[in-house]
Amino acid sequence: MFRIIQSLNNNAALVKNEKGEQAVVMGLGITFQKKKGDLVVKEKIENIFALKNAEAKENFLTLLKDIPLDFISVTYTVIDHLVATYHYPVQEYLYVTLTDHIYCAYQAVLKNTYQESRLPDISAEYQLEYQMAKEALQLFRVKLLKDLPADEIGKIALHFINAQGETFDHTREEYDISKQIMAKVEQTLHANGIKRTKTNSNFYDRFMIHLSYFLNYLDRPTKAEASISSLEQNIKSHDPKAYQIGSEIFDVIKELVIVRVNESERFYIILHIQRLL
Structure with a gap:
C-alpha cells in the first residue's frame, strides 16, 4: 500500500508505504485526480523504484529537473x-x-x-x-x-x-570538506580558461555532479588500476591539454583530502575535461 508524497506527473509519484519506506511508482494515469496523502491504485502500478535512503531520493529528484522521466526509468x-x-x-x-x-x-x-x-x-x-x-x-x-x-x-x-562497491555513510565534516574541494576545482578550471557558459553548461554541470559523488565515496573499494593507467596514457598522447588540466584537478583533490585517493579517478576526471574542451 502506497500513499502519495509528491506527484511527479500524471504517470509517476513519490510515495511511501506503511513502514515509511519511500519509492517512486509509475503507471499510466497513476496520479490523475490524486493529491498528497491519497492511496495509489495498486493495479495501475507498472514500475516501482525503491529509494533506499535520503541520498537516493535526492538523486532521483535532481535528475528529474533536466532529464525526462522515461530516461530515468529505463x-x-x-x-x-x-x-x-x-x-x-x-x-x-x-x-x-x-x-x-x-x-x-x-x-x-x-x-x-x-x-x-x-x-x-x-x-x-x-x-x-x-x-x-x-x-x-x-x-x-x-x-x-x-x-x-x-x-x-x-x-x-x-x-x-x-x-562497483558498497555504499558508505558520511559525516557533516566530510560534506564541508567536499564543498571546499569543489570551490578549489572551479578555481583550477577558471585558471585554465574553462568557465560555465550557455554552450558548455550541460558538460560543466555533469562534471560537477561527478565530482560531488566521487568526493562522497573516497573510501570506496578499488579495483586493479593497471588497465586504467594504460587508458590514461592513451588520452595523454591524443589529448595532452585534457590530461594536463585533469591531472591538475586530481592533484588538488589529493592535497586536500586525508584519505588515499583512488588513482583511477584521474582518468575519469580527464574524460570530463575532454568533453568540456
Missing part, C-alpha cells in the same frame, strides 16, 4: 536488472552518472554531434563489466534509441567499473 531498470543478474554491487551515484551519460549520448546522436571515445579495448581485462555493458546497450537501443553506437559499450562498462 536507466534505473537496466541498472537494477544487471545488478541482480550478475550479483554486482554498485554505489548509489551510478544511477545519477549513467542516467546522465545515456541522456547526453542520446542527444548527441540526434544532433549528429556524437564523438567516438578513442578508448582502448578493455573487454579482456574487464570481461564481466564489458558483458554487462553489452546487455545494457541492447536494452537502451530497444527502449530509447536504436542508433546508439557500439562505442557506448566501453563507456558504459567504465561507469560500472568506477561505481
Whole structure:
C-alpha cells in the first residue's frame, strides 16, 4: 500500500508505504485526480523504484529537473536488472552518472554531434563489466534509441567499473570538506580558461555532479588500476591539454583530502575535461 508524497506527473509519484519506506511508482494515469496523502491504485502500478535512503531520493529528484522521466526509468531498470543478474554491487551515484551519460549520448546522436571515445579495448581485462555493458546497450537501443553506437559499450562498462562497491555513510565534516574541494576545482578550471557558459553548461554541470559523488565515496573499494593507467596514457598522447588540466584537478583533490585517493579517478576526471574542451 502506497500513499502519495509528491506527484511527479500524471504517470509517476513519490510515495511511501506503511513502514515509511519511500519509492517512486509509475503507471499510466497513476496520479490523475490524486493529491498528497491519497492511496495509489495498486493495479495501475507498472514500475516501482525503491529509494533506499535520503541520498537516493535526492538523486532521483535532481535528475528529474533536466532529464525526462522515461530516461530515468529505463536507466534505473537496466541498472537494477544487471545488478541482480550478475550479483554486482554498485554505489548509489551510478544511477545519477549513467542516467546522465545515456541522456547526453542520446542527444548527441540526434544532433549528429556524437564523438567516438578513442578508448582502448578493455573487454579482456574487464570481461564481466564489458558483458554487462553489452546487455545494457541492447536494452537502451530497444527502449530509447536504436542508433546508439557500439562505442557506448566501453563507456558504459567504465561507469560500472568506477561505481562497483558498497555504499558508505558520511559525516557533516566530510560534506564541508567536499564543498571546499569543489570551490578549489572551479578555481583550477577558471585558471585554465574553462568557465560555465550557455554552450558548455550541460558538460560543466555533469562534471560537477561527478565530482560531488566521487568526493562522497573516497573510501570506496578499488579495483586493479593497471588497465586504467594504460587508458590514461592513451588520452595523454591524443589529448595532452585534457590530461594536463585533469591531472591538475586530481592533484588538488589529493592535497586536500586525508584519505588515499583512488588513482583511477584521474582518468575519469580527464574524460570530463575532454568533453568540456
